[in-house]
Amino acid sequence: FIDEDLNQYSNLTTGKVYWNVLNKERRGEYLGETVQVIPHITNEIKQFIYGVGRKTDADIV
Numbered sequence: 001f002i003d004e005d006l007n008q009y010s011n012l013t014t015g016k017v018y019w020n021v022l023n024k025e026r027r028g029e030y031l032g033e034t035v036q037v038i039p040h041i042t043n044e045i046k047q048f049i050y051g052v053g054r055k056t057d058a059d060i061v
Contacts, residue, residue, distance in 0.1 A: 017044050021035060022035075
């Protein structure tokens, strides 16, 4: 259908997003800020999408 091999980076779930954000919070990457949906969760989603684009040489992201 799309003539593309899919891997673990082809799927993003809410659980993956929150897991990454919580781990960043525990490591202190948010410098003690309150973790919020905007901007922390939305930034995590954008970072994932852009990262996949870089790894796969995507033409459009």
